[in-house]
Amino acid sequence: MRNPRICVFFSDTGGGHRSAAEAVEQALLDLLNQVEPDSPSAEILVDNGVEKSHPVNRYFVQLYNYLLRHNQSMMKYYYWFIEQTKPNNSEYGYQVSKPYLLKLIEESDVDMIVSVHPMSNHYLARAIKDSGRDVKLVTVVTDPNGDFWSGWACPDADLTIVPNDLGRDRLMSWGIRPEKIMMAGMPVHPDFIKPPTTSRAEFLAHLGLSPDKPTVCINAGWAGGGNTLAIYKALAQNNRDAQVVFLCGHNTELYERVKREARDSGIPTAILPFHDRMSDLMSAVDLMVTKAGGLTSFEAIARRLPMAIDMITLPMPQELGTARMLCEQGVASAIEKPEDIIDVVNRVKVRTPENEMVLPSAHGLNKVGAVYDIASTVLSMAGVKLKPASKEAFTGRV
Structure with a gap:
């Protein structure tokens, strides 16, 4: 019996689609370690095909990443x-x-092709039809709110998997039939629902930091953009002994700029790419400063890590909707000017099992093991x- 071949298709626009x-x-x-004896297994391929498919598409990917890094x-x-x-x-x-797609x-x-990128779905559906082959197309939406790219709505996909009710309702408003939509949650990597491989004390000691101080992760993302340096400078005004x-x-x-700033800030700082x-x-860590990227923010949610969302520059619509949802549900605070970080950090507690953040159930925020529901559906x-x-x-502790 031939094993089916499944291709996971994505693009390196930012880091979230690769993470998904x-x-x-x-x-x-x-899950392929749990296959019934009388069942075929499956072979898994992964392809960042958007930028490989043609120089024009590669240009759009590069432009997206340039703007993300230098001019949000x-x-x-x-x-x-x-x-x-x-253009999609x-x-x-x-x-x-x-x-490229036919090849x-x-x-x-x-x-089967599992697409985790909104710019690829319509082309994939057409290529499958033109190939004359019996290939299923599953789309996995990586934006956890309804204000997302219309490219996610592909009527020719066999199934579109959305994080929550917000995504389902938006797809239905664009004409996707409800029987072609599955609500599951965000595809967060399994590592984020498994116990850490090292203790807090060991991890921070390796970076030259103390386990006893409130610790803030300022995450500039895959592209290294946003207002993170301005937020870091404002944090230097904070009189709390944070790191x-x-x-x-x-x-x-x-x-290089952060290294120079850290020498004068007085804040113990570990600087990494x-x-x-x-x-x-x-x-x-006890707080993460980040933009409202869907995957990064839901990885933090899976780790019960409070967030401060960089909204100094107005985010793109799909990220603005995510930021508002996270703030409304109490798992994040909005940073609308750099000085806002001071009050947020002053409220940060060193995390312990006793004060761990409780996840709300609204909009699938507590479905941190959703990637296994997605994977089991794909295999089925x-x-x-x-x-x-x-x-x-x-799923472990979910």
């Missing part, structure tokens, strides 16, 4: 342009992408049968 792809891939691999105030215009022109559903865009479908011999882990992302200029164990980092659609209670074997 890696989360779905890991959950699929975990322009992102709203990028969003407006994409929504008005819809244009004849020209499909024709230039078609050779992917035919040479990889895939039976900082500053993640600069793919922005070497920011990294990234950390390869974000699940451990989020267990070791591919004809893979799992043993009973397979998902529960991996």
